[in-house]
Amino acid sequence: MQIDKAVIAITGGARGLGLAMAHLLGEKGARLALLDRDREPLDQAVDTLRDKGVDARAFDMDVADEMSVREAFAAIARDLGPVQGLVNNAGITRDGLMVKAREGKVEKTLSLADWQQVIDVNLTGVFLCGREAASQMIEAGNGGVIVNISSISRAGNMGQSxxxxxxxxxxxxxxxxAKEYARYGIRVGGVAPGFIETEMTASMRPEMLEKITRGVPLGQLGQPDDIAFSVAFIFENDYYTGRILECDGGLRI
Known part of the structure; x- marks a missing residue:
């Protein structure tokens, strides 16, 4: 896919990995639609990108709300044209053991609220945004690319059910x-980041972060740009679809 002049939407685009993707894709000429719930950081991200000559616009959206997603994608199509690319990046964590016990007595369990909120944002949000983007791509008839951000934790990770x-x-x-949309000229790929230096990892206890870093064969956490490069690779490689690209410094959970 030719990134230059392509309309690419990025969920969770106001900060962290999403903003790093926006910078790289914007430098390659993409016309960006940044989507996020928080308006202030979203506007700040757009201003930063525009200062660098990137064509970027802000769209309020709650990825877990069907009507919000439909309205945001309709606004993108109205203001920029139908999306040609989507990065499903928005995500949250609410970590905790399923059951925490001491001396045979259960002290705490993972709450349904914490379970549901993560599923709503990290999975249902991908479903909703992917459906809207694919619908626009199919109706426009020019194909497109969807990149979903997974995680090495998809293999299972203690405290992250x-x-x-x-x-x-x-x-x-x-x-x-990837199998369903190939007939429409739409490719779908995924990136599974390892531990990357973001606000999410910065909130971890120092001793836990140090332990994790020691476990990475390359001996360091990844940078947001490492994931941005992986996303750009999927956009630009026209024979890449239906696969998950792991970018984790050699770490396997």
């Missing part, structure tokens, strides 16, 4: 959509 289940679902959706 909700997150791991959602990211495994994202990987499964990637393969399923």
């Amino acid at each position: 909700n997150y791991a289940a959602a990211k495994a679902g994202v990987a499964a959706l990637t393969v399923t959509w």
Whole structure:
């Protein structure tokens, strides 16, 4: 896919990995639709990109709300034209053991609220945005590319039942959509980041972060740009579809 002049939507585009993707894709000439719930950081991200000559616009959206997603994608099509690319990047964590016990007595369990919120954002949000983007691509008749952000945690990770289940679902959706949409000229790929230096990892306890870093064969956390390069590779490689690209410094959970 030719990134230059392509309309590409990025969920969770106001910060972290999403903003790094926006910078790289914008430098390659993409016309960007940044989607996020929080308006202030979203506007700040757009201003930063525009200062660098990138064509970027902000769209309020809650990825877990069907009407919000439909309205946002309709606004993108109205203001920029139908999307030609989508990065399903928005995600949250609500970590916790399924059951925490001491001396045979259960002290705490993972709440249904924490389970549901992660599933709603990290999996249902991908479903809703992917459906809207694919619909626009099919009706426009020019194909397109969808990139879903999964995680190495999709293989299962202690303390992340909700997150791991959602990211495994994202990987499964990637393969399923690639098979369904190929007839329309739409490719679907995924990126599974390892531990990357973002606000999410910065909030971890220092001793836990140090332990994780020691476990990475390359001996360091990844950078947001590493994931952005992976996303750009999928956009630009016209024979890549239905696969998950792992970018984790050699770490396997």
